[in-house]
Amino acid sequence: MDLSLTAEDLKFRDEMRAWINASLTDEMKDGARLTTGPFSEHAVGMQWFRTLASKGWSAPTWPPEHGGPGWSPLQLYIFTSECAAAGTPVPLVMGVQMVGPVLMHFGTPQQQEHYLPRILSGEDVWCQGYSEPGSGSDLASLKTRAVRDGDDYIINGSKIWTTFAQHANRMFCLVRTSTEGKSQEGISFILIDDFDAPGITVNPIITMAGDHEVNQVFFEDVRVPAANLVGKENDGWTVAKYLLEFERGGNSYSPGLHAALANLKAIAAAERNGDGRRLIDDEGFRNRIAAAECDTLALEIVEKQALCELAEGRTPGAASSMMKVRGSEILQLASELTAEAVAYHAWPDQKAARTPGSNIAAVGPEHALTALPRHLNHRASTIYAGSNEIQRNIIAKLVLGL
Ligand SMILES: Cc1cc2nc3c(=O)[nH]c(=O)nc-3n(C[C@H](O)[C@H](O)[C@H](O)COP(=O)(O)OP(=O)(O)OC[C@H]3O[C@@H](n4cnc5c(N)ncnc54)[C@H](O)[C@@H]3O)c2cc1C
Numbered sequence: 001m002d003l004s005l006t007a008e009d010l011k012f013r014d015e016m017r018a019w020i021n022a023s024l025t026d027e028m029k030d031g032a033r034l035t036t037g038p039f040s041e042h043a044v045g046m047q048w049f050r051t052l053a054s055k056g057w058s059a060p061t062w063p064p065e066h067g068g069p070g071w072s073p074l075q076l077y078i079f080t081s082e083c084a085a086a087g088t089p090v091p092l093v094m095g096v097q098m099v100g101p102v103l104m105h106f107g108t109p110q111q112q113e114h115y116l117p118r119i120l121s122g123e124d125v126w127c128q129g130y131s132e133p134g135s136g137s138d139l140a141s142l143k144t145r146a147v148r149d150g151d152d153y154i155i156n157g158s159k160i161w162t163t164f165a166q167h168a169n170r171m172f173c174l175v176r177t178s179t180e181g182k183s184q185e186g187i188s189f190i191l192i193d194d195f196d197a198p199g200i201t202v203n204p205i206i207t208m209a210g211d212h213e214v215n216q217v218f219f220e221d222v223r224v225p226a227a228n229l230v231g232k233e234n235d236g237w238t239v240a241k242y243l244l245e246f247e248r249g250g251n252s253y254s255p256g257l258h259a260a261l262a263n264l265k266a267i268a269a270a271e272r273n274g275d276g277r278r279l280i281d282d283e284g285f286r287n288r289i290a291a292a293e294c295d296t297l298a299l300e301i302v303e304k305q306a307l308c309e310l311a312e313g314r315t316p317g318a319a320s321s322m323m324k325v326r327g328s329e330i331l332q333l334a335s336e337l338t339a340e341a342v343a344y345h346a347w348p349d350q351k352a353a354r355t356p357g358s359n360i361a362a363v364g365p366e367h368a369l370t371a372l373p374r375h376l377n378h379r380a381s382t383i384y385a386g387s388n389e390i391q392r393n394i395i396a397k398l399v400l401g402l
Contacts, residue, residue: 005074012075016082023051024088031356032089036373037213038381041356042167045091049122058120059096061310066104066112067120073307077252084255085262092164095119095126097251099172102189102243106231115191129159129173129192129217130240136161137390139174140183140237144219146175146190148226153177153190155199155222161384165202165215169195172243178234189236191228198222207380209373210351244386245315252307253327254300260334261293267341267367279341292333299326318398321391328381328388339375342368346375 005013028051031044039045052058060076062068071079100119103112118124135142144157155175165171171192178186192200199222205214231239268280268289279285303323306316316323339346345364353360354369362369382388396402 005078009074009078013078013082016079017086019055020082020086020088024048024086027356028089029087032087034354034356034370035090036209036354036370037207037211037377038090038384039092039164039213040089042092042164044089044356046122046125048089049091053121058122059100061097062100062104062120066100066116073304073311076307076311077255077304080252081255081258084259087259091122092125092127092167093251094128094163094168094172095124098128098243099126099191102172102230102239105242106189106239110227111191111230124170125164125168127162127165127168127171127195129162129171131161132158133160133216137387139240140187142174142176142187144173144175146177146188146224148177149223151226152223153226155190155192155219155224157219159217159219160214161205162202162215162217163213163384165195165217166204166212171195171217172230174236174240177236184237186234187236187240188233189230189239190224191230192222192224193228207377209376210349211373211377213377242315245317245320252300252303253323253331254296254303257292257296257299257327257330257334260331260338261289261296263367264289264334264338264341267338270365270367271341271343285337285341288333288337292330292337295326295330295333299323299330302326318395321386321394321398324385325382325388325391325395328378331381332375332378335371335375335378339371342371346372 025047028044028048031040035041040048049058056067057069057079059066059068060071060079064070096119100116103115107115115124119126130139130142132142132144144155144159146153146155153175155173157175159171159173162171173190173192174187175190176186177188180186199220201218201220203216203218204212205216207213265280268285269278271279273279273282273285302319306319306323309316309319342365345368348363350362350369352358353362354373
C-alpha cells in the first residue's frame with residue numbers, strides 16, 4: 001500500500017479544493033460552522049448533498065456500476081479531507097453508507113434498481129431502525145414483531161434513538177419474524193417505504209445539548225409488503241452484521257479530527273490563559289493538543305488501510321471496531337479541549353444564536369458558540385454505532401482470540 005501523494009493525486013486534490021470552494025454557498029458554510037452533532041441541520045445538509053449529486057459525487061464510496069465516482073481509496077480520503085477542511089455541511093448518510101451497500105450485496109435486482117438511484121439523488125432519506133428500548137448492545141433481543149399476513153407483514157413495536165427520523169421518508173428496520181431457536185435466527189431486515197403510513201408515530205427526544213437529533217418511533221399495525229424483505233426471512237442477522245461493518249468502518253474520523261484540531265489551535269491562539277499568555281503558548285495546553293494530533297495521525301494510517309480493504313471488496317473486520325474506538329475517543333478529547341479553551345464563554349445556552357439563519361448575536365466570541373453543545377453531543381459518540389465497550393469485546397474476540 002503506497003499512500004504518498006503522486007502528481008496525479010495532487011492535481012485531484014487541487015481540483016476538489018477548487019470545486020468545493022466554488023460550490024459552497026454562504027448558507028452552507030454557516031450551516032456547517034454551526035453543526036454541533038454528527039450531521040448538519042437537515043435542510044443545509046441536503047443542499048450540500050444535492051450539490052454533490054449534481055456532480056455525481058453523492059455516494060463517493062459506491063462502485064461506478066451503481067453510480068459512484070470510481071475513486072481510489074486515496075482519492076476518497078483526499079475528497080473527505082478537503083470537505084472537512086473547507087467546512088462543508090454533513091448530510092445524513094444512512095442511505096449512502098448503510099442501506100445502499102446492503103442492497104448492493106443482498107438486494108434483488110428490482111430493489112437495487114428502485115432504491116439506489118433515489119439514494120444517489122437525495123430523493124429518499126433513510127433512517128436506521130435497529131435499537132429498541134432494552135435492545136441496544138444486546139441487539140438480538142429485539143422485540144418489534146412482524147407477522148405475515150398474505151402479501152404483507154404487520155409490524156408492531158418501537159425503535160429508539162432513531163437519528164433524524166423526523167426528516168426521513170424511509171426506514172431500514174430489524175424485526176422479529178420468529179421466536180423459535182436462537183434469538184439471532186428469528187430476525188429479518190425489512191424496508192419501510194412509507195414513513196407517513198398509518199400506525200407510525202415519531203416522537204422527539206431532545207438531547208442534553210438542546211437539539212432534536214434523535215427520536216422514538218412507534219409502530220401500530222403497520223402494513224409493509226413482504227417484497228420489502230432484504231435477504232431471506234429470519235436471515236436478517238447476517239444482513240444486519242454486514243451493515244454494521246460499514247457503519248463503523250466506512251466513515252473516516254481523521255479528516256474531521258484534523259479540522260477540529262485546526263479550529264482548536266486557532267481558538268487557543270486567540271484565547272488567553274490565567275497569566276495572560278496566549279493559550280497556545282501555554283506548554284501544558286499545547287502538549288495536550290499535540291498528543292491529540294499524534295493520535296489522529298496514527299488513526300489516519302489505519303483508516304487509509306481500511307479504505308484499501310473496502311476498495312478491494314473486503315470488509316475491514318475488527319479494524320472497524322478499532323477505528324470507531326479511537327476516532328470517538330479523540331473526538332471527545334478535541335471537543336473537551338475546545339470547551340476548556342473558551343472557558344466561561346462555553347456556558348451560556350445559545351441555542352437561538354447557533355441556529356442556521358439566525359440574526360441573534362452570540363454572547364462572547366463567535367468561536368465559543370458551538371463549543372459546549374459539541375462537547376455535550378460528542379459524549380454520545382462512544383455509545384452510538386455500537387458502544388466502545390462492545391467494540392472492545394469484538395477486538396478481544398476477533399483479534400486477541402479471548
Ligand atoms: C445520539 C445517538 C444516536 C443514535 N442513533 C441511532 C440510530 O439512528 N438508529 C439506531 O438503531 N440506534 C441508534 N442509536 C442507539 C445506539 O446504537 C445504542 O444506544 C447503543 O447500541 C447502546 O445501546 P443502549 O443504549 O441500549 O445501551 P446498553 O446496551 O443498555 O448499554 C449500557 C452500557 O452498558 C455497556 N454494555 C452493554 N453490554 C455490554 C457488554 N456485553 N460488555 C461490556 N459492556 C456492556 C454499554 O457499553 C453501555 O456503556 C443511537 C444512540 C445515540 C446515543
